Amino acid sequence: MRIPFLIDTTIREGQQHGQVSFKPEHAIQLVGLLDAFGVDIIEVGHPMISEQDWQTAMAICRSGLTAQTLAHARATHEDVEAAAGVGAQWVGIFAGVNDLSLQHKLHRSRTVALSAIQEAVRSAKAFDLQVRFTCEDASRTPLPRVIEVFTLARAAGADRLSYADTVGVMTPSSMCRVMRQLSRRFGDVLHAHCHNDFGLATANALAAIEGGAIGVDVSIEGIGERCGIAPLAEVALSLTRLYGVKAHWKLPMLTKLSAALRDGVVYQALDTRPIVGRYAYAHKAGLHIAAALQAPEAYEPYPPELVGQRRRFLASRLAGKPVGVLRRQRSIGSSTSGPQPVKTRCGGRATMVDGNGYHPRRRTARL
Numbered sequence: 001m002r003i004p005f006l007i008d009t010t011i012r013e014g015q016q017h018g019q020v021s022f023k024p025e026h027a028i029q030l031v032g033l034l035d036a037f038g039v040d041i042i043e044v045g046h047p048m049i050s051e052q053d054w055q056t057a058m059a060i061c062r063s064g065l066t067a068q069t070l071a072h073a074r075a076t077h078e079d080v081e082a083a084a085g086v087g088a089q090w091v092g093i094f095a096g097v098n099d100l101s102l103q104h105k106l107h108r109s110r111t112v113a114l115s116a117i118q119e120a121v122r123s124a125k126a127f128d129l130q131v132r133f134t135c136e137d138a139s140r141t142p143l144p145r146v147i148e149v150f151t152l153a154r155a156a157g158a159d160r161l162s163y164a165d166t167v168g169v170m171t172p173s174s175m176c177r178v179m180r181q182l183s184r185r186f187g188d189v190l191h192a193h194c195h196n197d198f199g200l201a202t203a204n205a206l207a208a209i210e211g212g213a214i215g216v217d218v219s220i221e222g223i224g225e226r227c228g229i230a231p232l233a234e235v236a237l238s239l240t241r242l243y244g245v246k247a248h249w250k251l252p253m254l255t256k257l258s259a260a261l262r263d264g265v266v267y268q269a270l271d272t273r274p275i276v277g278r279y280a281y282a283h284k285a286g287l288h289i290a291a292a293l294q295a296p297e298a299y300e301p302y303p304p305e306l307v308g309q310r311r312r313f314l315a316s317r318l319a320g321k322p323v324g325v326l327r328r329q330r331s332i333g334s335s336t337s338g339p340q341p342v343k344t345r346c347g348g349r350a351t352m353v354d355g356n357g358y359h360p361r362r363r364t365a366r367l
């Protein structure tokens with residue numbers, strides 16, 4: 001499989017998450033890390049939203065990234081001009097063409113909407129911008145209409161065409177099937193944007209790639225409107241470990257990227273989140289601890305170090321005999337009153353949790 005393009009939209013879609021609003025310097029820090037990780041395109045925001053969004057987008061575009069920059073825009077001349085004004089290399093023009101979008105978002109007829117899209121793409125090309133055109137709510141738009149608007153946008157000069165599953169209603173098989181159909185016509189320029197309303201964003205993004213999409217949108221921890229989109233960590237690691245893609249991505253940075261996101265915003269990250277979650281590599285049941293002490297791969301799909309994480313052992317009522325093993329290895333202590341992390345021989349850390357197998361967050365903070 002060729003290496004898919006990763007388009008990060010933490011700064012644009014990500015700020016549509018209920019708890020997230022970036023200060024400009026935080027946005028610039030995150031973008032620097034994403035660039036070092038190796039994403040291909042970074043959405044720098046929607047400059048027309050506010051003066052702050054404009055300034056942040058401009059600062060990002062001037063920060064000398066290796067990744068290319070993309071500014072988000074409605075299909076209007078002003079928005080396209082703003083993308084050029086902040087110095088982005090790409091403009092991401094989006095518009096929906098299903099009846100719902102025409103009646104309740106754009107308030108215009110299909111003919112008028114199509115010609116606005118055509119005009120916007122043409123004016124972007126006149127500004128020398130590369131253009132990604134996104135069909136918003138494509139997954140609830142009859143396929144012939146998606147094909148119609150993609151054909152029109154492409155003829156007007158769009159360089160990439162993105163299929164947005166705006167409310168996350170695709171399944172992996174329907175996404176793969178649609179991408180196969182679309183890639184017959186637009187195979188070399190097709191992207192997908194997958195929302196997570198049914199918890200299928202990662203699966204759908206991967207299915208889109210299987211079906212022929214050359215790029216997908218991601219964000220750190222999948223943050224975005226409502227339940228967000230496909231998380232960068234899940235997409236990049238799945239492609240690497242499950243699909244055998246050999247990419248340049250710096251996977252050990254994934255944990256750092258999540259930490260950097262959480263540092264600057266009041267955002268409650270899920271402890272159970274795959275890959276970057278607090279408990280992604282925690283072993284608790286006795287059988288698990290016993291086996292993982294000898295051979296961590298018994299209960300781990302890959303070594304946590306691959307993504308910059310580390311293994312944890314939780315000693316509790318559930319652990320049974322292995323607590324003794326942990327104790328012998330580095331005297332974990334018998335008290336259940338406080339955290340006593342110890343290094344274990346296989347490179348993990350152990351800590352006591354209380355008799356109910358639960359440890360107050362503050363006490364495990366050192367882990």
Ligand code: HCA
Pocket residue numbers: 013016072092093094134135136137162164165166167193195225
């Ligand atoms: C939005 C909608 C969008 C656009 C995606 C894109 C979607 O929040 O404006 O422009 O590529 O999900 O359709 O995020």
Ligand code: CU
Pocket residue numbers: 013166193195224225229
């Ligand atoms: Cu979206």
